[in-house]
Amino acid sequence: METIPPEIRTVDVTRYVTPLREGGSLPAIVEADDDFLYVIKFRGAGQGVKALIAELVAGELARALGFRVPEIVFANLDEAFGRTEPDEEIQDLLRFSEGLNLGLHYLSGAITFDALVNSVDAALASKIVWLDCLITNVDRTPRNTNMLMWHKELWLIDHGAAFYFHHSWNNIEEQGKKPFPQVKDHVLLPKASELEAADAEAKKILTPERVEAIVSLIPDDWLLKDAPFETFQEHRQAYLNFLLTRLAHSETFVKEAQHARKALI
Known part of the structure; x- marks a missing residue:
């Protein structure tokens, strides 16, 4: 029987809400064009796309096994998105992360x-x-x-x-x-x-x-x-x-x- 791949939605990031300064990956809470909040992992952070690949594959394996995992989405970051960001470190991170990043649905209050x-x-x-x-x-x-x-x-x-x-x-x-x-x-x-x-x-x-x-x-x-x-x-x-x-x-x-x-x- 053919196995249908799990569906991963793609959203466009519309607003940078706040950084989550934990570890070296500098994730952040962002808002997307579907009006939901996501914890986004940036391709321009320390370990780059390898961390995103690990997050995607491991997360969907966990979901297949029946674990509760926040919805994973591809999060598109427009090239103009970070131009108005006053923090230079964050501005650099956003500039190096243009294109497809990875987001996880934000579990508010967890x-x-x-x-x-x-x-x-x-x-x-x-x-x-x-x-x-x-x-x-x-x-x-x-x-x-x-x-x-x-x-x-x-x-x-x-x-x-x-x-x-x-x-x-x-x-x-x-x-x-x-x-x-x-x-x-x-x-x-x-x-x-x-x-x-x-x-x-x-x-x-x-x-x-x-x-x-x-x-x-x-x-x-x-x-x-x-x-x-x-x-x-x-x-x-x-x-x-x-x-x-x-x-x-x-x-x-x-x-x-x-x-x-x-x-x-």
């Missing part, structure tokens, strides 16, 4: 997940840990959980640090087969006692066709930036190959997570 206050059951914790092992997401720690509570429900955000292999592109196939030692720092690892069940369930959902449909969402304009490929197709295929290899060898990162968890409890 609060940061706190493992000491908010409870997560073993099944959900295991699924989130499994996802982060799949996408090699190093940024779900007690210090920075990148999860929000909104209307008493858990939402996953900010996956720009995932797929760290694409910052060097060394030994892609071997990278896909490796465990994920950074899982020892995962905020939900102590509660992730059902990793094997999470593995079995997720692999039924993330078929090759579904993963390919998600990877196909990456705009050509975001590819071939500091990457050793001759065509957009080869570059996009490298992401797909990494994910399919990782899924085929998921027992490696599941065992690593189980061992890390035993060391904690």
